[in-house]
Amino acid sequence: MVQKRIIRIGIGIIVGIAIMIFRLIQIQLYDTKSFSHRNIDLIAESVKQRSQQVVIDNGRGKFYDRNMVPLTHEAIPTLVLFPFLNHMEWDVEELAKIINVPSSDILHSLEDAEGPVMFGEPNPIVLTQEQMNAINQLEIPGVFAVEKHFDRKITPAAQLIGVLGENPEELKKRYPDKDIPVSTMIGISGLQKSFDEFLLQEESTKLIYHVDGRGAPLFGIDVKYVTQSNPFYPVKIQTTIDYDIQTKAEELVDKHNIKIGGLILLDIETNSILASVSRPAIDITDPYANNGIKNMMHTAHIPGSVFKTVIAAASIDHQLISPERMFNCSVTIHGEVDQQYDHGMLNFKDSFAASCNNTFATLAMELTEKDETIIETYAQLLGLNEINGWQGDIYHFEDFKQLSDEEKGYVYLDDVERKDSKLNAQTGIGQQSVRITPLAATNMMATIARGGEKKMVRAVESIQYNNGTDLYTFPIKKLEGDHISSYTASKLQQLLREVVTNERGTGKSLNNLPYTVAGKSGTAETHRKDENGNELLNRWFVGYFPYEKPKYAMTVVNLDVTEGEGWATPLYKDMVKFLYEMDQ
Structure with missing residues (x-):
């Protein structure tokens, strides 16, 4: 009787271990990019947990007018500061002189920051080309002058250009043979929909650094600049709009x-x-x-x-x-x-x-x-x-x-x-x-x-x-x-x-x-x-x-x-x- 009970318990343990091993295999090898009914990209989420980043360009193609004036975005030269600056000595006075603001304003913007900040948010400071060059020549880790792409709050010819949205089912239907993250934005209407396959989001351009569980730098204070591996993308759509x-x-x-x-x-x-x-x-x-x-x-x-x-x-x-x-x-x-x-x-x-x-x-x-x-x-x-x-x-x-x-x-x-x-x-x-x-x-x-x-x-x-x-x-x-x-x-x-x-x-x-x-x-x-x-x-x-x-x-x-x-x-x-x- 006792022997049968031990056998049953043993079989239960083996089955449990087998289920866990299968689940681990499923997570690690098969469903890494579309886990559960919500199609979660586990790799991307893991990277997010271990990094802090500023996306400079989301990687999707952009629309321009006939004279190549941006229609869907604005390219604004601005200042990005990383929060690890709070834990090191750096030349904040020199930066303050370049952008003509009190150094206390810069330090205040970093207080309680959990991730990178664009100085002046929600209306980021707009830099001149000379200011950008001077800031980047300081070579202060965690201080960057970049041209960041912001979506326009109001898109000209909005219905003609169209709108974007997340729709995993439609994404799979349109591109069954492509390995694309389910969170990829696609065109829902207008030219965004017509030209969607040309515009599809590739690798985003971003500043990124890795952190440990407490948010401290994991590999020192080196910030990486990650950009498109293909220099021809993302494409630009030149519309006929003036x-x-x-x-x-x-x-x-x-x-x-x-x-x-x-x-x-x-x-x-x-x-x-x-x-x-x-x-x-x-x-x-x-x-x-x-x-x-x-x-x-x-x-x-x-x-x-x-x-x-x-x-x-x-x-x-x-x-x-x-x-x-x-x-x-x-x-x-x-x-x-x-x-x-x-x-x-x-x-x-x-x-x-x-x-x-x-x-x-x-x-x-x-x-x-x-x-x-x-x-x-x-x-x-x-x-x-x-x-x-x-x-x-x-x-x-x-x-x-x-x-x-x-x-x-x-x-x-x-x-x-x-x-x-x-x-x-x-x-x-x-x-x-x-x-x-x-x-x-x-x-x-x-x-x-x-x-x-x-x-x-x-x-x-x-x-x-x-x-x-x-x-x-x-x-x-x-x-x-x-x-x-x-x-x-x-x-x-x-x-x-x-x-x-x-x-x-x-x-x-x-x-x-x-x-x-x-x-x-x-x-x-x-x-x-x-x-x-x-x-x-x-x-x-x-x-x-x-x-x-x-x-x-x-x-x-x-x-x-x-x-x-x-x-x-x-x-x-x-x-x-x-x-x-x-x-x-």
């Missing part, structure tokens, strides 16, 4: 109190985004709050009268208009007396300038009687119901898209709408099911300004190695498919200019600006109401300038505003003035 224009655009959007909507500006020659502002703004602590992560410039909205440009192009080509033809612009699209507008009988040119609904409802019905797909065809010719952002094959990426979150516009939801003349009347004035993005609307204006030539929109100009040489340059590319003729484009140019110069024009407040503007306004009914029962509207102005020698195409859109407020033209006017002054 930092100065972007900053002003954001300032003006907020000045004009745009809560939902924004502004997008293209360089017509290169078809590149110079500025992109989307509201609501992102709350970096909760990017999904209030839809802040969503880029409203890449989202399809009801365009209203902006869409009349499509009907105008089709009507020109199919000879539905002549100088003599008149339209009754004192009635609604249903033939009832218009209680809001009483323009009387107008020709086509004046109808476009005044944005007469009855004219374009009539033309839309006549066009679809000829061909029920004709409106969709002309929307396609002007790029409104296709992807406008740059796409193509680069390296092993097939059909790489710069703007991965761009929505495609559309005209109809089903065949019933195509065949119904009354619904087509609504379609002709940019209502019913019509949806377009501000990006596509801006590109339509650029296309017309160029005489009908469609191009893809670029947000990124190049990917550069860390040493400044090009890894890949994104060429200017044409949008595939047919486009409007140069004749049709020239006629549309004249009509768009009439919107601003005609006494009936809906954009006449933009006349007499230093840059001559051509464009089209739009006020769309959303068939939704606010909490007070007021109808919500989308207000647009899309256009290009200067008219004689087009340089910029721009869209301003103010969404979910009520009657009598939220006009797009005041912001448009201020941006045109700013760009003119900047160009001088």
Whole structure:
């Protein structure tokens, strides 16, 4: 009996030891980088416990504007002090002289420090190059002048650039064959997501020293400078954004109190985004709050009268208009007396300038009687119901898209709408099911300004190695498919200019600006109401300038505003003035 009990106890001990040995093998050999359900990197955590460090650069690729001004970070030359200075004699007076502060301030910053400190935190001191050189020439252990990369508190063009986050499941899904720490930040939206594989965090650059359990130096007071083993990384993404224009655009959007909507500006020659502002703004602590992560410039909205440009192009080509033809612009699209507008009988040119609904409802019905797909065809010719952002094959990426979150516009939801003349009347004035993005609307204006030539929109100009040489340059590319003729484009140019110069024009407040503007306004009914029962509207102005020698195409859109407020033209006017002054 006793013998059996001893055997059972012995077996239990052996099993227990075997379990412990298996667990040790699991920890030491197999799960060192993804231990437990939380995927803890045991090696990294062990190093953290035995070291104190200052990360100078996290190792992820960075975004820059077209002139290589940093967009996602600021490189600040600052002073780093290590806490072991508290336990040694060093020339604090000489350091104080270089940075022009009392030595007591320096010593005070080290009191009770458990790790390295940046002098002056939370607003670290900014050093000159001369100060940096002088500090490092002192060769005091634990005293370093370094250029540290700080994330910007507010990223310009935040929705276009996108946000980062930790997502171990998505990380594994995207990169199943890569051995990457589960804590690696990845792009969740915008260009951060599109270019994630190029930007993936490599080895960080840091100052590091090892400590014992009490925080004392383990191997003396030598501080190591650890940097990338590959001099070509991290890469730099050179966007097409202009930092100065972007900053002003954001300032003006907020000045004009745009809560939902924004502004997008293209360089017509290169078809590149110079500025992109989307509201609501992102709350970096909760990017999904209030839809802040969503880029409203890449989202399809009801365009209203902006869409009349499509009907105008089709009507020109199919000879539905002549100088003599008149339209009754004192009635609604249903033939009832218009209680809001009483323009009387107008020709086509004046109808476009005044944005007469009855004219374009009539033309839309006549066009679809000829061909029920004709409106969709002309929307396609002007790029409104296709992807406008740059796409193509680069390296092993097939059909790489710069703007991965761009929505495609559309005209109809089903065949019933195509065949119904009354619904087509609504379609002709940019209502019913019509949806377009501000990006596509801006590109339509650029296309017309160029005489009908469609191009893809670029947000990124190049990917550069860390040493400044090009890894890949994104060429200017044409949008595939047919486009409007140069004749049709020239006629549309004249009509768009009439919107601003005609006494009936809906954009006449933009006349007499230093840059001559051509464009089209739009006020769309959303068939939704606010909490007070007021109808919500989308207000647009899309256009290009200067008219004689087009340089910029721009869209301003103010969404979910009520009657009598939220006009797009005041912001448009201020941006045109700013760009003119900047160009001088």
